[in-house]
Amino acid sequence: MRTKIVSNTSLYKWTKNFANLQSKFYAEKYKLKRIHDIEQFIVEKKFKRVYHVEQTRLDINIPACKSFQECDLVLVTHQGYSRFSCSGLIKQIKQWTNNGKHLYICLNRHYLNIDNSKIPLKLSDDYQTAILEWLQQSLGNYTVQELSDRYIDKGKHFTWSVPDKHYYIWKN
Amino acid sequence: MLNNDRHNYIRYRIGRIKHEYWLRNRKNKQEKLLDSFDNFVIKNLKPGNTCVYGCAGYYLEDWIKDLTVVEQWDIVKKIYPKAHIIKQRKDLFNTFGCSFDNFIVTNARGDHWVNLDGLEEHIGFYAKTIKEDGLLFYTFRDTQIPEWNRLTTNHYDYFFDWAINIWKTTGMHCVWKDIKFADRTNPFAMDENPDTTNGNIKFIFAKNREYLKINYA
Numbered sequence: 238m239r240t241k242i243v244s245n246t247s248l249y250k251w252t253k254n255f256a257n258l259q260s261k262f263y264a265e266k267y268k269l270k271r272i273h274d275i276e277q278f279i280v281e282k283k284f285k286r287v288y289h290v291e292q293t294r295l296d297i298n299i300p301a302c303k304s305f306q307e308c309d310l311v312l313v314t315h316q317g318y319s320r321f322s323c324s325g326l327i328k329q330i331k332q333w334t335n336n337g338k339h340l341y342i343c344l345n346r347h348y349l350n351i352d353n354s355k356i357p358l359k360l361s362d363d364y365q366t367a368i369l370e371w372l373q374q375s376l377g378n379y380t381v382q383e384l385s386d387r388y389i390d391k392g393k394h395f396t397w398s399v400p401d402k403h404y405y406i407w408k409n
Numbered sequence: 410m411l412n413n414d415r416h417n418y419i420r421y422r423i424g425r426i427k428h429e430y431w432l433r434n435r436k437n438k439q440e441k442l443l444d445s446f447d448n449f450v451i452k453n454l455k456p457g458n459t460c461v462y463g464c465a466g467y468y469l470e471d472w473i474k475d476l477t478v479v480e481q482w483d484i485v486k487k488i489y490p491k492a493h494i495i496k497q498r499k500d501l502f503n504t505f506g507c508s509f510d511n512f513i514v515t516n517a518r519g520d521h522w523v524n525l526d527g528l529e530e531h532i533g534f535y536a537k538t539i540k541e542d543g544l545l546f547y548t549f550r551d552t553q554i555p556e557w558n559r560l561t562t563n564h565y566d567y568f569f570d571w572a573i574n575i576w577k578t579t580g581m582h583c584v585w586k587d588i589k590f591a592d593r594t595n596p597f598a599m600d601e602n603p604d605t606t607n608g609n610i611k612f613i614f615a616k617n618r619e620y621l622k623i624n625y626a
Contacts, residue, residue: 238438238471244445248429248606262420264411317599323560325596346559347552351602352593353564364558371560390555392522 256293256398271343271385271399272297275312278341278384278405284310291315293398311340316400319348323356327375330406334379339407344368345400346390368402381406417484424518426606428488431468441471446607450513450546452624453613457510460538462501463517467492477505481519498534505538512539513546516608521553525571528554529578536579536616543616545581548608551590552601564590572612581614584621 251258260267272295279287279299287299288308292315302308311333318326333340346368350356358374360367365387372381385403390396410416422428427444434441443451451472460477461469467478467489478492479501485492495501512535514520520531528549535545551564565588572583588610589603602609615621 239440240443240472241440242445242448243442246442246606248426251423258419258423262410262416320591320599320601322593322596325593329597350559351591353590354593356560360561362558362561364560367558367560392553
């Protein structure tokens with residue numbers, strides 16, 4: 238028997254289907270509250286053309302449009318953006334919200350500041366509060382509203398299906 | 410939650426990605442895949458008994474003699490009948506006593522989603538089964554550890570300070586570390602922290618011993 242030493246081998250391929258995979262853990266059909274909340278938000282705010290930036294496929298009922306240029310709301314559930322550096326994410330948010338577009342972004346709290354950068358802002362010791370403060374302080378002339386529930390995530394909240402921290406952002 | 414073999418296997422498999430090595434190695438008897446970090450672990454094992462806990466360690470049986478595989482889920486017994494199924498860590502000592510020269514826990518999903526106090530408690534249970542001078546190879550991902558502030562905390566210091574202090578409660582001294590985070594020279598890169606298979610935070614602890622000569626060869 239020969240041994241082949243391997244590293245960085247891709248051992249799984251289920252990122253896109255992860256939500257679907259998790260949904261099959263239960264006999265009953267269900268809808269994640271976070272998805273329901275997004276759908277309700279879009280109905281209540283009367284958005285008509287939503288450009289959805291996604292990675293994990295979600296069974297979400299929204300008036301989706303295919304073109305970023307045409308949309309009135311950008312919905313981001315792709316958790317790869319949570320892995321941008323903090324400065325990169327702020328730049329990306331500004332790019333999405335150019336030309337008056339509104340943004341609903343879902344961030345995975347467990348990825349933020351992935352590169353261990355020092356954030357030169359005065360932020361709360363409470364992590365969930367600190368995330369909102371970081372967005373608000375970094376996006377000075379924007380409105381940032383938190384729409385997510387507060388809880389300690391102990392791995393049972395489907396965060397890798399739908400990122401858990403939700404913010405509604407627009408340029409004033 | 411469903412409870413049948415198919416469901417339990419899928420849940421187990423999603424969380425223990427090294428099971429994929431075992432599947433691939435079963436198909437190719439001529440050439441077997443060994444993860445580079447596991448190769449490093451193997452080169453640094455002490456002679457004697459080795460326990461691998463909760464991380465599909467059965468795939469290592471071609472390289473490690475006197476290997477005891479312990480998992481928490483009954484389904485593993487159907488995949489690998491020699492596995493010991495121990496659901497509570499406190500029962501490790503009741504089952505094995507203080508008998509292991511090496512103990513391996515590599516990015517074990519069952520250990521995660523507790524804060525650092527929780528990890529320390531897990532390690533306390535492992536330590537009871539490890540002989541004097543014995544080694545614990547312990548790795549995880551920062552993204553699976555809750556209850557800390559990623560925006561105001563130096564990530565490196567947070568985990569390293571924890572590691573060098575757990576000897577006070579467990580007797581396990583940190584004798585080697587490898588802590589890496591993603592490079593964001595490109596601020597728009599989306600890759601994960603390094604080594605999602607083994608975890609980006611790796612330690613070797615030694616029981617009541619403060620130094621270990623590491624074999625990097």
